[in-house]
Amino acid sequence: MFLFHLHPSTKARLYRFSRIKRGLWSFWILVALMVASLGLELWVSHRALLVRYEGKLYFPSYGSILPGTTFGLDYGYETNYRNLKATWAENGEGFVLLPLVPYGPYENDLGLENNPPNPPNFEMGHYLGTDNSGRDILARLLYGFRVAILFSFALYLTTSGLGILVGSLMGYFGGLFDLLMQRLVEVWTSIPTLYLILIMAALMTPNFWLLLGILVFVGWTDMTWLMRAEIYREKSRQYAEAARSMGASHLRIVVLHLLPNATVPIIARLPFQMVAGIGALTSLDYLGYGLPIPTPSWGELLRQGQEAFDYAPWILLSPSVATVLVLLLFTFIGEAVRESFDPKRVTLYE
Amino acid sequence: MTRPILEVKGLSKAFAVKSGLFKRTQGWVHAVSEVDLQIFPGETLGLVGESGSGKSTLARLILRLIEPTAGQVFFQGQELTGLGHKEMSQKRSGIQMVFQDPLDSLNSRWTIGQILQEPLAIQGTLSHPEREARVSELLSQVGLEPAMKQRFPHEFSGGQRQRVGIARALALRPQLILADEPVSALDVSVQAQILNLLKDLQEELGLSFLFIAHDIHVIRYVSHKVAVMYLGRIVESGPAEVLAKNPLHPYTQALWASVPNLGSPKTSSSPLPGEVPSLIHPPGGCPFHPRCPKATAPCLEHRPGLKEMAPGHFVACPYS
Numbered sequence A: 001m002f003l004f005h006l007h008p009s010t011k012a013r014l015y016r017f018s019r020i021k022r023g024l025w026s027f028w029i030l031v032a033l034m035v036a037s038l039g040l041e042l043w044v045s046h047r048a049l050l051v052r053y054e055g056k057l058y059f060p061s062y063g064s065i066l067p068g069t070t071f072g073l074d075y076g077y078e079t080n081y082r083n084l085k086a087t088w089a090e091n092g093e094g095f096v097l098l099p100l101v102p103y104g105p106y107e108n109d110l111g112l113e114n115n116p117p118n119p120p121n122f123e124m125g126h127y128l129g130t131d132n133s134g135r136d137i138l139a140r141l142l143y144g145f146r147v148a149i150l151f152s153f154a155l156y157l158t159t160s161g162l163g164i165l166v167g168s169l170m171g172y173f174g175g176l177f178d179l180l181m182q183r184l185v186e187v188w189t190s191i192p193t194l195y196l197i198l199i200m201a202a203l204m205t206p207n208f209w210l211l212l213g214i215l216v217f218v219g220w221t222d223m224t225w226l227m228r229a230e231i232y233r234e235k236s237r238q239y240a241e242a243a244r245s246m247g248a249s250h251l252r253i254v255v256l257h258l259l260p261n262a263t264v265p266i267i268a269r270l271p272f273q274m275v276a277g278i279g280a281l282t283s284l285d286y287l288g289y290g291l292p293i294p295t296p297s298w299g300e301l302l303r304q305g306q307e308a309f310d311y312a313p314w315i316l317l318s319p320s321v322a323t324v325l326v327l328l329l330f331t332f333i334g335e336a337v338r339e340s341f342d343p344k345r346v347t348l349y350e
Numbered sequence B: 001m002t003r004p005i006l007e008v009k010g011l012s013k014a015f016a017v018k019s020g021l022f023k024r025t026q027g028w029v030h031a032v033s034e035v036d037l038q039i040f041p042g043e044t045l046g047l048v049g050e051s052g053s054g055k056s057t058l059a060r061l062i063l064r065l066i067e068p069t070a071g072q073v074f075f076q077g078q079e080l081t082g083l084g085h086k087e088m089s090q091k092r093s094g095i096q097m098v099f100q101d102p103l104d105s106l107n108s109r110w111t112i113g114q115i116l117q118e119p120l121a122i123q124g125t126l127s128h129p130e131r132e133a134r135v136s137e138l139l140s141q142v143g144l145e146p147a148m149k150q151r152f153p154h155e156f157s158g159g160q161r162q163r164v165g166i167a168r169a170l171a172l173r174p175q176l177i178l179a180d181e182p183v184s185a186l187d188v189s190v191q192a193q194i195l196n197l198l199k200d201l202q203e204e205l206g207l208s209f210l211f212i213a214h215d216i217h218v219i220r221y222v223s224h225k226v227a228v229m230y231l232g233r234i235v236e237s238g239p240a241e242v243l244a245k246n247p248l249h250p251y252t253q254a255l256w257a258s259v260p261n262l263g264s265p266k267t268s269s270s271p272l273p274g275e276v277p278s279l280i281h282p283p284g285g286c287p288f289h290p291r292c293p294k295a296t297a298p299c300l301e302h303r304p305g306l307k308e309m310a311p312g313h314f315v316a317c318p319y320s
Helices: A008-019 A021-038 A081-089 A137-171 A175-189 A193-203 A208-220 A223-234 A238-245 A250-287 A298-306 A313-340 B054-062 B085-094 B110-122 B127-139 B147-150 B157-170 B186-207 B216-222 B240-245 B250-257 B297-301
Strands: A049-054 A056-058 A094-097 B007-017 B023-038 B046-049 B070-075 B095-098 B177-180 B210-213 B225-230 B234-239 B305-308 B314-315
Touching: A008 A021, A008 A313, A021 A313, A081 A094, A137 A175, A137 A208, A137 A223, A137 A250, A137 A298, A137 A313, A175 A223, A175 B177, A175 B297, A193 A208, A208 A250, A223 A250, A238 A250, A238 B095, A250 A298, A298 A313, B007 B054, B023 B054, B023 B070, B023 B210, B023 B234, B023 B297, B046 B054, B046 B216, B054 B070, B054 B177, B054 B210, B070 B095, B085 B095, B085 B110, B110 B127, B110 B147, B110 B157, B127 B147, B127 B157, B157 B186, B177 B314, B186 B210, B186 B216, B210 B216, B216 B240, B234 B240, B234 B250
Parallel strands: B046 B210, B046 B225, B095 B177, B177 B210
Antiparallel strands: A049 A056, A049 A094, B007 B023, B007 B070, B225 B234, B234 B314, B305 B314
């Protein structure tokens, strides 16, 4: 009942946000991109969306692979739907509906006349060309976007969660605990992230969860200062005292009273944290200490593009434009949120 | 003689002043020192004193929102100091507080209905519909419309907000209400309404009040007994009429003289010289001696205790 009731000041903030057109548009574009990227297999994939063969319908996009024998072909590995479509287009045995981009992010298309990399080719459906290994750049760009978004969001959720927990405890209980945690966080902040990742990468192969773990390990301290200050301020207000005088538990006071009054900085940080997360992942991938090859990633594309710039400039172009655009959109949202959630603009206290 | 509903014995609080990297204690602020007081059922004790005299701290010590350094608090004969967190939480329903700033003391993200239900949700065993009914009852008790439940605190005027604050304090059917400057944030015209509301509620529900104010008019209007605080100590206490007519402590006399009076044209009252001394380094001897017109050599050495000058009238000054 507390959660679903939109507070007037929240409404005012959302209204102000909706008046900042640049931020609003950026928000909707990114939301659309993110939602679309969740079902990316339906847009960009070497698997067909729909196959009709001998009166039966198949939806190969998700689930286990369908061997070529399913459709009367002579091989037992996964069906090549593009070839299947071409064959059936001639003899009319069945019908294949391919996604917009008929290539997967891991697939090496070596069927072109020239050796990869190949420049953009609309006929073949390689709209942004292929990379050094003949993989479709658009497919890798979009799958890389999804990985980066999910990674940054997971990073934001875990670092914020830990930061809120520790920061709230510091602010609420204060005293010796606060003092010791402050010193700990100060020391912790000086851990060099890059060295840590280099060392860890030397010891084991980095993967999504290890990388996330390391970045959380060094990044959880960011939120603690903010939350500590927020809770420290809120708990000294009379409404918190009133709750205590009624015999409310610490948990109730922090969770129901103080945290809802301290959400603005948590939300306002989201877009900037996404920028930071994507930036971190991209640069680690660029340096070669990020996600393991062949995970689709912008950093890896950037490096390839840089190496092959002399003879394949299109490889560098796409991830550069994509990175700049996405980070710019997030920054626009961040600006608008900061502007519209500014407590000086919407406040209930004189 | 009836038993006091609240009895405070030797209550003291000293706050440590800390600074430096490891927060070493540099000194102590003696906010409240060795306070004794009693409140009887159905009675209002007015606590008066200037800013920083420890009035609000005293109220918070009674409710253990701040832990006392020394002394005891008895509520209905049971000692509150020393109770565990859980037992204390249960005891709190008997003593409730009305806060100074009605806007700050209501959670701005909650509706009035949510705010008034909270004490019932924390303490009570009432079902949801019963709580809703109780909220409506409380709102009409303090002169607000039950339909106002849906609204948020910022949609109300100062006086209405303070009514909500009073309704919240009443929710758990307490016997004692600690009112910490409940009207000092309000307009004078609204003050009178709130004071009358409190008086009516006292009559209706048989409540006892510890009423804190720095406004002497307010204190005289609501109190049966009055205690005067200076530098964390009670310097004079007694029945309201006696204190109004015959203040004995030089500080009380100065305080009373500072009140503009329409009836008597004589306004030759000279303000007290000097400033309130530091609580970190309170003056030795009588805490009032640096500003006292009657101070003599022994006052610098020896702090006078409270002496009963007339039945129920206590004064901490040998020259009264």
